[in-house]
Amino acid sequence: MGQVYVVGIGPGAYEEMTVRAGKILSKCDVIVGYTVYVDLVRNHFPGKEFLTTPMRREEERCELAFEEARKGKRVALICSGDAGIYGMAGLMYEVGRNYKDISIEVVPGVTAALGGAALLGAPMVHDCCFISLSDLLTPWEKIEKRLIAAAQSDFVICLYNPSSKKRQDYLRRACDLLLKYKKEETVCGLVKNIARDGEISEILTLKELGETKADMFTTVFVGNQETLVIQGKMVTPRGYDRERKEI
Ligand code: SAH
Numbered sequence: 621m622g623q624v625y626v627v628g629i630g631p632g633a634y635e636e637m638t639v640r641a642g643k644i645l646s647k648c649d650v651i652v653g654y655t656v657y658v659d660l661v662r663n664h665f666p667g668k669e670f671l672t673t674p675m676r677r678e679e680e681r682c683e684l685a686f687e688e689a690r691k692g693k694r695v696a697l698i699c700s701g702d703a704g705i706y707g708m709a710g711l712m713y714e715v716g717r718n719y720k721d722i723s724i725e726v727v728p729g730v731t732a733a734l735g736g737a738a739l740l741g742a743p744m745v746h747d748c749c750f751i752s753l754s755d756l757l758t759p760w761e762k763i764e765k766r767l768i769a770a771a772q773s774d775f776v777i778c779l780y781n782p783s784s785k786k787r788q789d790y791l792r793r794a795c796d797l798l799l800k801y802k803k804e805e806t807v808c809g810l811v812k813n814i815a816r817d818g819e820i821s822e823i824l825t826l827k828e829l830g831e832t833k834a835d836m837f838t839t840v841f842v843g844n845q846e847t848l849v850i851q852g853k854m855v856t857p858r859g860y861d862r863e864r865k866e867i
Contacts, residue, residue, distance in 0.1 A: 622689035622722040626709050628702035628729020629657060632815035634664050636735060641727050645696055652685045653698040660816075661698065669693075678708060682715040689722045701731040706752050706780055732839040733778040736811035739821040741853025743809055743841045744776050753790045754781035767794055771801035776847065776856055779840040783833070791840065795830030798842060802826055809841040809854040810834065823854050 625644050630636035645651060645665050651658065655672040662670060671688070673681040685697040699707035709726045716724055737744045749770050755763060770777045777798075782791040798806075806826040812835065813819045824832065826842060834840060847856045 622686075622692065623694070623725060624685050624689045624712070624722055625694075625696045625725050625727055626703045626707075626712050627696045627698050627727045628704070628707065628731070629661055629698050629700060630730040630815065631701055631732050631735035632660060632813070634661070636730050636815045637661075638727070638729060641729055644727055645698075647694060648696040649693040650685075650688045650695045651698060652681060652688065652695060654681070657698050657700050660700075678711055679715060682708065682712050685712070686715065686719040686722050690719070699729070701735075702729040704728070705731040705733070705750065706754075732780065732811075732814055733841075735814040736778075736809070736821070736839045736841065739811050739814060739819070740809040740823065740841060741850070741855050743843060743847065743854040743856050744778065745856045745858045746776060746844060746846075748776035748778060750778045750780060752780040753787070753794055754784070755787070755790075763794075764797060767797050768801065771798050774844045776844045777842040779842070781836065782838050782840045784836045788833075791832070791834045792830050795826060799826060799830065802842070803845075806845075807843040807847040807849055807854055809843075810838060811841075812838045814839065823849060823852070 627641050627644055629641060650669045650671060651665065652671045654675055658670050658672050671684055673684060685695050689695045697708060703709040703726055712724055733750060751766050751770060753763060804825060804827040808826050808829045809823050810832060811821045843856060847854065
């Protein structure tokens with residue numbers, strides 16, 4: 621039986637890839653992925669066959685991986701971060717219904733939320749949720765519902781896909797909505813190009829966040845009611861303070 625690995629390569633730098641992901645890429649014959657991600661790993665895996673497909677051609681990319689595996693090759697389909705977080709792990713299983721002779725193994729990676737959280741400090745130490753602002757595959761009304769529910773339940777919110785060329789004002793729209801339920805001074809964080817050239821991280825208020833430009837390599841964090849700034853870092857207390865008071 622043939623096999624395809626679906627590998628999360630982490631946010632960018634080779635050092636942020638897990639040892640297991642690196643080992644699997646080393647033993648594969650073919651690495652399939654979106655051009656930008658293949659370029660991130662290419663130099664570290666010389667001698668591999670690299671096959672790329674452009675953005676938005678995800679189904680084709682999956683089929684390509686299965687077809688290569690059918691030829692008897694060891695194949696890795698790579699995704700940035702983790703393949704199970706707004707990545708291709710799900711689509712691989714869906715497309716895999718037509719390739720029952722090929723088994724799929726998902727290899728986890730460091731998702732942008734984790735890479736970004738470490739840069740900002742400790743923003744996600746308490747209950748948190750991930751919401752993607754991309755309405756390419758999800759209706760905007762549903763995204764709004766989830767933003768409201770997350771704000772009402774006081775989750776720390778991590779926003780993926782906060783903006784793109786066609787959706788420049790989505791972050792502002794999301795912040796306007798959150799501001800109906802959360803304070804203007806709620807501590808927020810923004811990270812760009814995590815573990816890549818041009819990496820930046822910034823801490824700002826929810827009001828300021830709404831006035832900020834994000835791009836497609838930005839991940840955004842919105843704190844809960846307790847999130848605070850400690851020595852320039854975004855920190856969400858776990859609640860030890862409360863525990864100490866009760867003792
Ligand atoms: N599977 C990926 C997410 C893909 S969705 C993961 O687990 O990280 C694409 C979104 O992820 C981007 O719009 C951005 O919000 C976030 N992202 C991915 N890589 C990033 C990086 N290096 N720096 C900042 N944000 C990143």
